[in-house]
Amino acid sequence: MKRSLVAGLAAALLTATGAAAAEPLRIAAISPKAGPCAALGAASPAGEKAYYDHLAKRLGTVVQRCPVASAAEAATALAAGKLDLAVLDRAAFAPVSGTARAILTLRPQGGLNRIVIVLAVPATSPARSLVDLRGKTLVLGGATPAALAVPRQAMADRGATTGFFGQERVEADGEAAAAVLRAGQAQAMALHAAAWQRLCPKVAVKKAKPCTDLRVLARIRPQASQAIVVRQDMPLDTRYRLIGIHMPLHLENATAFAWASAWSPKAAEFEPTEAQALVATP
Amino acid sequence: MRRSAWLCALSATIATLLASCGQKPDAAATGDWRSGIKEVRMAVSGSNDDPMIVRRRGVYQAHLAKALGLPVKLYESSDYNGVIQALSSGQVDLAQMAGGSYANVDAQVGELVAPILSLRQAEGGTGYYSSIVVRADSPYRSVADLKGRSLAYVDFNSTSGYLVPRAKLREQGIDPDTYFGKTGFAGGHTQAVMSLANGQFDAAILQASGGDPEHGFSRGALHTMARRGLVEVEDFRIIWTAGPIPSEAFVVRTDRPQPMIDLVRGAMGALPYDEPDLWPELGQLDGSAYTSVNRDHYKDIIALRAADLAQRRGQGGRP
Numbered sequence: 084m085k086r087s088l089v090a091g092l093a094a095a096l097l098t099a100t101g102a103a104a105a106e107p108l109r110i111a112a113i114s115p116k117a118g119p120c121a122a123l124g125a126a127s128p129a130g131e132k133a134y135y136d137h138l139a140k141r142l143g144t145v146v147q148r149c150p151v152a153s154a155a156e157a158a159t160a161l162a163a164g165k166l167d168l169a170v171l172d173r174a175a176f177a178p179v180s181g182t183a184r185a186i187l188t189l190r191p192q193g194g195l196n197r198i199v200i201v202l203a204v205p206a207t208s209p210a211r212s213l214v215d216l217r218g219k220t221l222v223l224g225g226a227t228p229a230a231l232a233v234p235r236q237a238m239a240d241r242g243a244t245t246g247f248f249g250q251e252r253v254e255a256d257g258e259a260a261a262a263v264l265r266a267g268q269a270q271a272m273a274l275h276a277a278a279w280q281r282l283c284p285k286v287a288v289k290k291a292k293p294c295t296d297l298r299v300l301a302r303i304r305p306q307a308s309q310a311i312v313v314r315q316d317m318p319l320d321t322r323y324r325l326i327g328i329h330m331p332l333h334l335e336n337a338t339a340f341a342w343a344s345a346w347s348p349k350a351a352e353f354e355p356t357e358a359q360a361l362v363a364t365p
Numbered sequence: 366m367r368r369s370a371w372l373c374a375l376s377a378t379i380a381t382l383l384a385s386c387g388q389k390p391d392a393a394a395t396g397d398w399r400s401g402i403k404e405v406r407m408a409v410s411g412s413n414d415d416p417m418i419v420r421r422r423g424v425y426q427a428h429l430a431k432a433l434g435l436p437v438k439l440y441e442s443s444d445y446n447g448v449i450q451a452l453s454s455g456q457v458d459l460a461q462m463a464g465g466s467y468a469n470v471d472a473q474v475g476e477l478v479a480p481i482l483s484l485r486q487a488e489g490g491t492g493y494y495s496s497i498v499v500r501a502d503s504p505y506r507s508v509a510d511l512k513g514r515s516l517a518y519v520d521f522n523s524t525s526g527y528l529v530p531r532a533k534l535r536e537q538g539i540d541p542d543t544y545f546g547k548t549g550f551a552g553g554h555t556q557a558v559m560s561l562a563n564g565q566f567d568a569a570i571l572q573a574s575g576g577d578p579e580h581g582f583s584r585g586a587l588h589t590m591a592r593r594g595l596v597e598v599e600d601f602r603i604i605w606t607a608g609p610i611p612s613e614a615f616v617v618r619t620d621r622p623q624p625m626i627d628l629v630r631g632a633m634g635a636l637p638y639d640e641p642d643l644w645p646e647l648g649q650l651d652g653s654a655y656t657s658v659n660r661d662h663y664k665d666i667i668a669l670r671a672a673d674l675a676q677r678r679g680q681g682g683r684p
Contacts, residue, residue, distance in 0.1 A: 141627060186635075198487045198652040199641060229488045229652075256580060276652030277487035280645060281576055281583040284592075302641070323432050324624060327631025331481070331657035352657065355631070357638040 105144030110135075111157035111169035114150035120166060123148050130342030137339045141328045142321075158183065161314060168325070170346050171312045176361040184358035185310035186322055187329050189350040195229055196354055199276040200237040202301040205264065210271070212365060213241055213301060220250040222269035224260030224278055233305060234273035240306035240363045257282040265296065276302070307360040309346055315358070329353040398622035404436040405429065405625065408448040408460035417592070421647040425633075432632030433625065444552065445522035452478055458621050459629060463613040464663045465524030468670035470616065471660065480614035480658050481630050486575075487652025491662075492609025493574035495525035495533070498587065500561060501602045505568065508539065508605050514567035515547040517557045524666060525572040525610055526554060532669050533607035554586035562596055568604075575650045578606045584650060611662055615655075630657070 109120045122145065123135050131148075139146045149166040151157045154175035160166045162179040176183065190196055204210050210219075223231055231253065238247075252269055254260040257278040264272045274282065283294035311329070313322060332340040333352045344350035407429070409422055422439060430437040440457050442448045449466050451457045453473040462470075470478045485491050497516075499505040505514070519526025527550075531541045541548070549566070551557035557569040575584030582588065582603075591598045615633060617626050634655045637644045645651040660667075 141623060143624070195487070195489050196485055196652075196654045196656075198654075227488060275487045276645070277575065277583070277650055280651040281581060284583050284588065319432060320434065320628065323631035323635065324627045325631065326635055327627035327629070330630055330634050330655075331659070334657055334659050354654065354656075355634040355638050357641070 105142065107145040107147045108138060108142060108168065109147045109149045109166040110138075111151050111160065111166050112148045113153060113157070115152075116150060117152045117156065118150045120147040120149040122146075128342070130338050130345075133336060133339040134342045137332070137336050138328065142324060158312070161312065164314070167313060167317065169312050170309055171361065172309050173306070173361045176310070176312060179312075180359065180362055182315055183312050184315045185307065185312050185356050185360040186326055187311040187353045188307045188309070188356045188360060189344050189347040190352050190354045191347065192349045192351040194351065195233060197304045197307065197356065197360070198229060198233055200234045200301075200303050200305075201274050201276055201279040201299055202234075202238070202303065203264070203272045203274070203279070203297045204270065204300050205267075206296050206298045208270065208298065210300060213238065213243055216243070216271045216300075217247055218249040219270035220252060220268065221248040222252045222254055222260045222263045222272045224254050224257040224272070224274050226253070226255075229275045230256075230278065233275060236305040237303045238273065241303065241365070242363075261297070271300070272297075301365065303364065304357070304360070306363045307356060310356060310360050311353075312361075326353075326355050330355070398624045399433075399435055402435060402622075402625075404438045405433055405459070406438050406440055406457040408440045408442060408451045408457040410442045410445060410448045410462075417589070417648045421649075424643065424647055428636060429629060429632055432628050445520050449473075449522060452616065452618065455618060455620070457618075458625070459615060459617045461613060461615055463524040464611045464666035465528040465670060466522050467614060467616055467663055468528075468667040469522060471663075471667055472670065472674075476660075477619055478616055479619050479660060480616045480663060481626065482615040482633055482655040483658045483662065484612045484650065484653045485656040486650055490577075490609055491656065491658075492611050493525065493572060493585075494578065494582070494606045494608035495530040495610060496571050496573040496582075496585070496603045496607075497530070497568050497605040498558075498561060498571050498601050498603055499568045500564075501600050503567065503602075505602075506604060508534070508537075510604075511568050512544060513546040515549075515565075516541075516545040517549055517551045517560050517566040517569040519554055519557050519570060519572075520550055520552060523554075524613075525608070526557065526570050528666070528669055528673060529610050530570050530607050531673065555590060558586050558590050558596060558601075561601070573603065573606065574612075577609075578603075584648070589648070611658075611666060614658060614663070 123132055135146045135148070149160065151160055154171050157166070157169040158171055158175040158179045161169050162182045188197060202213065210216055223234060225231065252263060254263055257274050260272050260274065261282055263269050313325070329343070330353050332343060426437045426439055440451055442451065445466050448460050448462055449469050452460050453470050467480055483491055497508065505511055521527055534541045551560045551569065554571055557571055560566050561569040571586045573582040573585040576582040587596065587598050587601055590596045615629065617629060637649070637654045
């Protein structure tokens with residue numbers, strides 16, 4: 084009797100607040116004192132409150148703060164289903180990469196998206212992966228960050244740091260870089276995806292080489308240093324809504340964005356990302 | 366003991382609910398927003414003859430249907446105005462359109478429609494270009510050579526094929542209504558290319574994207590038709606460009622449920638990352654990705670459209 088009274092009262096209250104169907108969203112918060120997930124306290128910072136309120140309103144659910152001692156503990160709790168969302172770095176993500184996935188990173192002000200880099204070699208090259216290019220000559224095309232800094236970063240993330248290549252040449256653009264590669268003066272070429280697409284368009288151009296003499300060794304992105312991570316079994320609806328709520332946060336709620344992006348200084352906007360963004364995939 | 370446990374549970378429930386009251390979940394977001402919605406309607410324009418456009422529509426349709434948990438119905442229009450009117454009247458929920466078309470919608474219904482996503486390219490740009498194109502075997506090398514010649518616009522509602530180039534020409538001291546011997550509307554980018562190839566016009570104004578005037582372009586009407594084997598890119602020459610113009614946007618009716626809008630934004634935003642190999646195969650610029658935008662992103666285009674309309678009214682509405 085008492086049990087059903089409690090259940091009935093709880094159900095009535097849940098219905099009255101409109102929170103009946105939705106599970107709470109539990110967010111990891113690195114804190115000196117770990118504890119159970121709970122609603123934000125009254126003394127919470129304004130930015131944190133703005134972020135939680137924004138998520139609660141848009142998701143139509145209760146948002147809870149889950150104090151954890153470290154990013155590693157956040158990852159463990161996330162994988163165990165004790166919380167739903169955490170900002171993780173590479174080291175914290177690695178042990179849970181089989182059960183968790185990245186959904187959002189931050190693009191810095193004036194910075195680029197984590198764009199795809201195409202690493203290409205002559206079709207006859209014996210190289211089968213980046214590691215086979217150690218000591219070889221690499222050619223890059225262009226002087227912009229997309230043409231230089233991003234390819235260098237993407238390859239450095241995979242072990243090709245300074246000194247990995249025997250020589251690095253920088254040509255004016257993709258066409259000039261390809262000419263060097265085709266002339267045998269370099270053994271590999273790295274271009275950002277748009278430059279590769281311009282070089283090797285899928286159109287019936289009369290004189291352009293169709294790039295059949297080149298082979299794509301890898302299409303890679305720079306490895307993210309941190310990301311918002313959820314469990315892989317999070318319902319698609321929830322994952323897409325979280326992405327769709329975060330992407331315009333800088334336009335819709337500056338206070339909430341400042342708090343939510345505080346882990347990456349000078350952040351411009353949230354950017355969707357691939358599941359394994361925190362891993363240097365081959 | 367059992368009694369105190371019940372009381373604790375009751376207290377905890379009430380405490381949780383009271384705590385949640387401060388966060389005020391949105392009424393539309395809490396319930397099943399799909400209730401009463403049979404389908405999501407998306408307006409599309411463009412040629413059904415282009416297999417890539419048809420494929421892209423199909424992929425978007427399937428992707429959004431999966432994300433939204435509702436059927437997505439495509440409403441096809443053969444011209445820009447059909448999409449504009451469908452969105453303005455609320456017959457559809459969302460559409461993909463260029464800035465000039467959105468400016469027309471904005472003029473009609475204001476905040477009832479909003480842009481939510483546009484593309485950021487690999488190099489960081491968020492725009493594309495308008496170009497004046499001539500046949501490669503013609504003597505025309507500059508706009509000066511086209512004085513008194515014929516010019517094809519794309520469509521009155523085209524951003525890159527009408528609105529922006531006319532404004533840019535005026536900035537350069539050229540009145541597009543008197544400078545050329547003859548002008549006309551081809552009806553679309555494909556038709557504009559064909560009218561140029563067939564000799565109907567000496568020049569045509571076309572969209573160019575996937576690059577810039579310095580590095581060349583890899584996308585746009587010419588490349589689309591070349592990919593289909595209808596023309597050769599090298600048979601044409603770009604002699605003038607204007608831009609960058611803010612890229613086209615996904616626009617939504619803002620009177621639709623917020624969860625639906627968030628889902629559309631999230632699902633489309635994730636697409637280049639979830640399907641990186643498929644993305645360029647859909648004719649998208651490789652390395653590009655969606656970025657959030659709002660009305661401010663198109664305020665210059667909105668102002669241009671308003672000025673153009675005012676000028677047309679002032680001269681009796683003739684093109």
